Amino acid sequence: MMNDAFEAxxxxxxxxxxxxxxxxxxxxLTKRYKATRALxxxxxxxxxxxxxxxxGPNGAGKTTALKAILGLTDVEGxxxxxxxxxxxxxxxxxxxxxxxxxxxxxxxxxxxxEAIDFVAGVHPRFDRAKCERFLARTKLHTNQRVREMxxxxxxxxxxxxxxxIDARLLVLDEPTLGLDILYRKxxxxxxxxxxxxxxxxxxxxxxxVEEVENILTDLLFIRDGKIVLGTxxxxxxxxxTEVLVGPDQVEAARxxxxxxxxxxxxxxxxxxxxxxxxxxxxxxxxxxxxxVSDLFVATMKGTYA
Amino acid sequence: MNAITQSRFAWLLKREYWEERxxxxxxQVIAVGVIIGITILGIIAGEVFRARVGGSxxxxxxxxxxxxxxxxxxxxMVDVVKSLDMTMLLFGVVSAVVLxxxxxxxxxxxxxxxxxxxxxxxxxxxxxxxxSTVVSKVVAAIVIAPLIAVVVVLAGYIxxxxxxxxxxxxxxxxxxxxxxxxxxxxxxxxxxxxxxPVNAVWALPTVGWLLFWSAAVRSKPFLWAVVIPIVAGxxxxxxxxxxxxxxxxxxxxxxxxxxALLSVIPGTWMAPDAQRIGVHFMDSGDFARISYSSMxxxxxxxxxxIGAVVGIALIAAAIWFRRWRDEV
Numbered sequence: 206m207m208n209d210a211f212e213a214x215x216x217x218x219x220x221x222x223x224x225x226x227x228x229x230x231x232x233x234l235t236k237r238y239k240a241t242r243a244l245x246x247x248x249x250x251x252x253x254x255x256x257x258x259x260x261g262p263n264g265a266g267k268t269t270a271l272k273a274i275l276g277l278t279d280v281e282g283x284x285x286x287x288x289x290x291x292x293x294x295x296x297x298x299x300x301x302x303x304x305x306x307x308x309x310x311x312x313x314x315x316x317x318x319e320a321i322d323f324v325a326g327v328h329p330r331f332d333r334a335k336c337e338r339f340l341a342r343t344k345l346h347t348n349q350r351v352r353e354m355x356x357x358x359x360x361x362x363x364x365x366x367x368x369x370i371d372a373r374l375l376v377l378d379e380p381t382l383g384l385d386i387l388y389r390k391x392x393x394x395x396x397x398x399x400x401x402x403x404x405x406x407x408x409x410x411x412x413x414v415e416e417v418e419n420i421l422t423d424l425l426f427i428r429d430g431k432i433v434l435g436t437x438x439x440x441x442x443x444x445x446t447e448v449l450v451g452p453d454q455v456e457a458a459r460x461x462x463x464x465x466x467x468x469x470x471x472x473x474x475x476x477x478x479x480x481x482x483x484x485x486x487x488x489x490x491x492x493x494x495x496x497v498s499d500l501f502v503a504t505m506k507g508t509y510a
Numbered sequence: 511m512n513a514i515t516q517s518r519f520a521w522l523l524k525r526e527y528w529e530e531r532x533x534x535x536x537x538q539v540i541a542v543g544v545i546i547g548i549t550i551l552g553i554i555a556g557e558v559f560r561a562r563v564g565g566s567x568x569x570x571x572x573x574x575x576x577x578x579x580x581x582x583x584x585x586x587m588v589d590v591v592k593s594l595d596m597t598m599l600l601f602g603v604v605s606a607v608v609l610x611x612x613x614x615x616x617x618x619x620x621x622x623x624x625x626x627x628x629x630x631x632x633x634x635x636x637x638x639x640x641x642s643t644v645v646s647k648v649v650a651a652i653v654i655a656p657l658i659a660v661v662v663v664l665a666g667y668i669x670x671x672x673x674x675x676x677x678x679x680x681x682x683x684x685x686x687x688x689x690x691x692x693x694x695x696x697x698x699x700x701x702x703x704x705x706x707p708v709n710a711v712w713a714l715p716t717v718g719w720l721l722f723w724s725a726a727v728r729s730k731p732f733l734w735a736v737v738i739p740i741v742a743g744x745x746x747x748x749x750x751x752x753x754x755x756x757x758x759x760x761x762x763x764x765x766x767x768x769x770a771l772l773s774v775i776p777g778t779w780m781a782p783d784a785q786r787i788g789v790h791f792m793d794s795g796d797f798a799r800i801s802y803s804s805m806x807x808x809x810x811x812x813x814x815x816i817g818a819v820v821g822i823a824l825i826a827a828a829i830w831f832r833r834w835r836d837e838v
Contacts, residue, residue, distance in 0.1 A: 277634060278836035299637040312529070312629035319528050326521035327636055363632075 226252050228374055228406045229274060233282035236269050236430075243269040244280060245430035251423070253373075254403040255437075258417050258497070259410045261427035262505050267410040270427065271378050274408070275304055287373055300330060303367045304376035309359050313352040317345055317362060324366055336369035339399070357388035364392060368400045375400070377409045381416065393420055414498040424497065426504050434504060446478045446486050447495040454489050461485065465503035477503050518638065522646035523654060533612035534655045535662070541608045542601055542666030549670055553677050591694050597670060598695040601663045602702045606776040609659045613651050613713075613774045617720035620647040621832055622731045640833040644725075648717055648825060652710035656776065660703050667695065701800045708805045709776045715817040716773035718824025725831035739767040769817050779808040 229251040236244040243266045251257050261267050272278040276291030276298060284291060289298045311320065317340070325333045340347075343361045351359055360380070367375065375396075381389040397420060401407060409417055424441060426434035436444065450458045452472040459466070463476035477495055478486060486492045495503075527534060621644065624630040633643065675685035723735040743763055750756040757766075772778060777800070808814055 272836055275634075279834060296637050296639040299635065304631075304635045306628075306631040306635075310628045310631040312624065312632065313627060314529055319525075323521055323525055324636065326524075327518045327638055329637070 227285075228253055228287060229408070230285045231270075231273075231282065232284075234270070234273060234284060235281040236266075236273065236278065237281075242430050244273065244282075246282070247427070247430060247432050249425055249432045249435055251406060251408060253406055255422045256401065256407045256409065256420055257423040257425060258414070258421040259408060259425045259427060260412070260414055260497070260501055261410075262412070265427045266430040267427055268378060269430075271304075271306075271376055271408070271410060275299075275302065275376060300328070301372055302374045302376065303370050303372040304378065305360075305363055305367060305380045306378045307380065307382050309356055311351045311359055311363055314350065316348055316350050318347040320351075320362065320366065321347075324370075328370060330371040331366075332369045332371065336365050339365035339368055339395075357384055360384060360388060360392060364395060368395065373405060375405065375407045377407065377411075379411055380409070381411070381413070389416060393417070396420075414501055415496075418497045421497070426501065428505060434500075441497075441500070442494045444480055445495050445500060446481060446483065446492050447499065448476050448478065448486050448490050448492045450474050450476055450490040458489050461489075465506070515642075519642055519646060522638070522642060523650060526646060526650035527654060530612075530616055530650065530655075533616060534650075534658050537608050537612050538605055538659050538662040541604050542662055542669075545601060545604060546666060546670050546673060550673055553673070590688060591692050594689070594692060594695045595698050598663070598667050598698040598702075601666050601670075602698075605659045605663045605666075609656060610772075610775045613655055614716075614720065616655070617647070617651055617717060617774070618724050618731050618735060620651075621721055621725035621828060622727070625835075626729075641829050644721065644825065644829045644832055647721065651717055651774070652713050653706070656706045656709060660699075660706060663702060664699055667699065698800075701802070704802065704805060705776060705800065708779060708808050711818055712779040712808065712814060713774045714821025715769045715824070716771060716821070718821035718828070719770040721828040722824045722831075725828040725835065736771065739770050743767045765813060769813070773817065779811070779814065780804060 227250055229249070231247060231249050234244050234247040235242060245266075247266065247270060259267055259270060269278065269280075273280040273284060274286055274291060276295035279292060286298060287301050291298055315323075321333065321336055324331050324336075340362070343358070343365070345354070345358060345362055351362070354362070381392050384392070393416070396407065409421070411417055421438055423437050424434065425432055448458065449469060450473060452474075455474050458474070458476045461476075461478060461481050463481075464479050465477040467475050469475050473490075476489075477499065483492065624633060671689050675689055678685040678688065720731075720735055723731040727734050743759075743766075746756050746762045747759050750759055756762075768778075780800070
């Protein structure tokens with residue numbers, strides 16, 4: 206019931222941006238496997254210069270959506286990435302798109318200098334000097350093989366290669382899974398400091414929402430193959446409010462149709478409101494902007510039930 | 511643009527070489543090295559034996575080795591040249607056996623191993639078409655690996671000659687007149703080199719068959735690729751046993767099962783009756799099968815061209831699987 210509210214909102218068309226501004230446009234994206242639909246009429250748009258989190262529980266269709274964007278799988282529906290159709294123009298598209306699909310997809314036999322030589326040989330937008338500068342900050346040496354590296358070092362190498370490619374779209378699929386906290390922090394730090402700018406777009410899937418919360422500019426929540434919420438972080442702050450309500454005000458809060466409620470300490474309750482009048486909410490208790498993870502949990506309630 | 515495409519393809523080939531250096535190069539070097547090692551062991555054994563027997567004098571030997579080499583070899587130059595030819599051929603045969611095993615397993619893993627370890631996701635993140643990727647693996651298997659093998663054979667032969675020369679010199683025999691002036695073994699080597707394109711076209715059905723299963727299956731490409739033809743062969747034989755219409759057993763094994771699995775063995779196109787086909791290279795029966803006319807004859811066999819067409823179709827299917835098989 207609460208999710209119905211989200212779907213209704215999600216179907217509301219976003220403010221139409223200029224067409225040149227759009228990096229990814231998907232309409233009616235559907236992917237059927239034998240019994241299930243990994244994508245079910247998914248619709249979304251991603252604009253230039255944004256860092257977009259594609260967030261959903263396991264099996265919601267995140268990876269299928271990314272594979273469709275990267276032209277790794279065939280899907281039904283309308284899909285355009287940088288003006289190209291990934292199903293037909295994959296090799297051309299990959300000049301402008303980079304991706305890191307979870308950790309440790311670099312071939313284990315390759316040496317650092319071989320990986321760099323190869324990418325320099327086949328990728329027209331790769332800047333070798335830049336890559337070597339990034340590598341100089343790490344402990345990797347050029348003759349080292351991937352199989353001799355820790356997971357964290359493999360990601361450092363992969364990131365150095367990818368950041369040296371002047372691509373317009375970077376797709377990250379669970380890029381920090383299994384890394385320790387130092388490498389994870391460093392990973393996103395490097396992306397923000399040395400890579401991201403207004404001409405680039407980053408699309409990230411992860412279920413470690415807390416980790417990316419502070420760097421995202423846009424959110425796409427995916428559930429059962431559908432995009433159930435598409436918003437910028439700014440819009441989200443304006444639209445959703447979380448209020449910590451004392452026991453005496455609980456009934457008054459419920460009367461305002463919160464989309465979620467959960468218990469807090471001392472008999473207080475936390476209510477999540479969508480589009481309620483801020484002044485009215487301020488009377489109920491302490492109001493603040495919900496975290497992405499709390500919004501996520503509220504949206505996805507019942508997924509595994 | 512064309513130059514870029516060409517250089518990209520060269521990088522793809524280089525990548526295959528980097529990944530498969532052990533099989534393509536070092537396995538060959540080791541095989542050839544073992545032959546040379548055995549030669550050296552034989553020389554040492556001979557010397558030790560001679561020292562023991564001849565320690566008290568040369569009477570029992572009848573003739574000492576230096577004389578044997580000097581007189582005997584000079585008198586039987588035809589036999590010397592033939593044995594040098596055979597040495598080159600021995601290197602070629604050993605190298606071909608190694609090449610078969612290396613290429614067979616390379617092809618089975620070529621489109622499977624990177625799906626298993628997920629590194630396909632890295633390769634697919636680069637602006638390379640699946641067609642060029644698969645074709646680079648075909649070229650690595652039937653051009654690059656055999657050329658490396660042929661070069662190693664030549665190097666091995668030269669090393670063996672150097673070892674022999676040192677042995678001759680130790681006995682005060684000048685090796686140049688005996689070993690180095692004969693162009694014949696190098697002519698044998700040129701034949702090995704000329705066989706590379708013949709082997710390459712002949713290998714296509716096996717290359718296609720192995721790459722097809724490598725790209726298509728979720729696991730265990732070896733079982734699929736090997737068990738299916740063998741079970742089919744046995745079934746065909748059994749149907750024949752029952753007296754039902756079947757494909758002639760001999761034909762089935764050699765033209766279907768054999769071409770699917772064993773055509774990557776160098777020289778399997780050689781006709782068993784090569785000597786009757788006409789020999790333009792050497793009159794010796796041992797070498798008729800690798801004569802240039804025998805190679806030319808291979809291209810007149812319908813089996814060569816039917817196999818090539820089937821092989822190319824299977825490679826095209828492998829490219830399709832490489833493109834669209836989305837689970838890794």
